Amino acid sequence: MVEWTDFERATIQSVFEKMDYDDVGPAALSRCLVVYPWTQRYFGNFGNLYNAAAIQGNPMVAAHGKTVLHGLDRAVKNMDDIKATYAELSVLHSEKLRVDPDNFRLLADCLTIVVAARMGADFTADVQGAFQKFLAVVVSSLGRQYH
């Protein structure tokens, strides 16, 4: 069981409440595909990922980015049992999608940087600490059902 302080709970709710999912989702996923190009291996049917501009303008990437970010909502609403919340999704990513679980960490890092860019000075060290702790739990849960 993960122990959350009041500050951490409040921070996570606040960061996600203020987030523009339609902006941050696509930004985080496209950034991941640009900064870590090997992640493109999972998106063979997404069309043109030839360069940064193509990736950032790709509508399939944008749509998928929103889907992934909304997937985090479940954890935001269920902070006390994130492991159980993602059990099914973990199986999906392992058995069907066959995604290397290290990629969850790469995407989480890109998401952190996008949120930092949007929030600026409001993304203090303490807020970053809480946000990254939350993402670390999500990442661990998604990798839990890999055998």
Added chain:
Amino acid sequence: MLTKHEKELIAKIWDKMIPVASDIGAECLLRMMTTFPGTKTYFAHLDIRPGSPHLRSHGKKIVLAIAECSKDISSMMVTLAPLQTLHAYKLRIDPCNFKLLCHCILVTLAAHMGDEFNPVAHAAMDKYLSAFAAVLAEKYR
């Protein structure tokens, strides 16, 4: 592998950080120690509370070293030789921590530069910092 354009971009970004090296450096260290508490174990000899002069002076050293190197990336092995020796024989910081600091440097740059820290700049900077960290760890064994 850094293109010529990426090297120029990296040098330009770090050039802007030099006048605010203490602020930026302190912020990077604070972010790292808050997010990855294990890293605090290397700073038992310093006052690492937010705003402390130790954090600022130590942060400044780190930022200036990274900025200096960015002016001539191809000469990294030569420029970093003394720091390689320092980290390998005296500091002996586990190199896994370099990644953690690099990540916090990227977060700091993003928080200060906003949209200007776009995916292309991020990718270039990540590559540069990874190379820097790898060179720094070269003399470990």
